[in-house]
Amino acid sequence: MTTTNQKPTVLQSLVAGGLAGTAVDLLFFPIDTIKTRLQAPQGFSRAGGxxxxxxxxxxxxxxSAPGAAVFFAAYDTLKHNSPLPAHLEPVTHMVSASIAEIAACLVRVPTEVIKTRAQTSSYGPGQSSLAAAKFVLSSNxxxxxxxxxxxxxxxxxxxxxIQFPLYELLKSRLSRIVQRKPLYAHEAAVCGSIAGGVAAALTTPLDVLKTRVMLDMRDPAKEVLPSLAARLKHIYLTEGMPALFAGVVPRTLWISAxxxxxxxxxxxxxxxxxxxx
Structure with missing residues (x-):
């Protein structure tokens, strides 16, 4: 097997992650909008259709660029410096990806809030991202x-x-088959597509919950808001299981691609x- 064990620097991971994040978010934004509107409590049509x-x-x-850059810089650093033995690689990938995701969310969540409210016309039709940001700041x-x-x-x-341990496993198995490491970009892309699609489908209820919370414009300083568990239970009891998997098809297709x-x-x-x- 042809093998190259060179590891990327933090700067290389930052730049590559930024490029990847920008490319995927801009390319697949329309599908994300449709998925978000399907999950909106006011319904798809009233959210903008x-x-x-x-x-x-x-x-x-x-x-997108800063969030993805932070993720990959943290993920690569943690993955390549893990104290765990080789046979626990899936655990290493799981822990590294989880910590990296928390770091990325600190950067990404504010833009997610603005994006979600703009996509669903929460402040009325025709509102831009900048206008939505001003409304968030003035309201909360x-x-x-x-x-x-x-x-x-x-x-x-x-x-x-789910995604990154599966992605690394698929890459490892494919490397053995083609007798080459690292894989070509298009080969890694196939592994990424499979891993992303599986993870997306399984975590759709949590995505629905996230969308509902971000669209809740009640002021927590003025009233006690329900817990995440209570919100999830309420969706299930009042709207049924299908509501928890609202948008599962576009979400799975979007994240797979x-x-x-x-x-x-x-x-x-x-x-x-x-x-x-």
């Missing part, structure tokens, strides 16, 4: 930008705990940067 499917894209343009102050942080973490930790682009672009960029170092 198929109109203005790029509403909120400005906030994604600002947040700076803490409003982190509305849904807990539910986002609750969604992302299980998602990354997005996983191919995200991880394919990352592998292409990071190995390209390493070859020039």
């Amino acid at each position: 198929f109109k203005g499917i790029y509403k909120g894209v400005g906030s994604v343009g600002v947040g 102050g700076w803490p409003g930008f982190y509305r849904g942080f807990g539910s986002t973490i609750m969604r992302e930790i299980p998602f990354t705990s 997005g996983g191919a682009v995200f991880l394919g672009v990352y592998e292409w960029a990071v190995h390209g940067l390493m070859s020039y170092s």
Whole structure:
């Protein structure tokens, strides 16, 4: 087997991650908008239907690159410096991805809040990302930008705990088959697509919960808001199981295709940067 064990620097991971995050978020934004509107409590049509499917894209343009950059810089650093033995690699990948995701969410959640409210016309039709940001700030102050942080973490930790160990496993198995390491970018993209699709389908109820929390514009300073568990139970009891899997098809398709682009672009960029170092 042809093997290259060179590890990326933090800067290389940052740059490659930023490119990957920007590429996937801008390319698949319309599908994300449709998924978000399907999950909105007011219903798909009242949330905007198929109109203005790029509403909120400005906030994604600002947040996607830094969020993905932070994720991969943390993930690669933790993965390559893990004290765990080789036979516990899946645990290493799971823990590394989970910690990296928490770090990335600190950057990404504010833009997610703005994006979600702009996508669903929460402040009326025609509102831009900047206008949505001003409304969040005036209504809830700076803490409003982190509305849904807990539910986002609750969604992302299980998602990354499934996606990245599965992604690394698929890459390892494919490397043995083709007798080459690292894989070409398009080969890594296939692994990323499968891993992303599986993780997306299994964690859809948590994504629905995250969307509902971010769309809840009640002021926590004026009333006690329900816990995440209570919200999840309420959705199930009042709307049934289908509501917990609202948007599962576009979410799975989007993240499956997005996983191919995200991880394919990352592998292409990071190995390209390493070859020039």
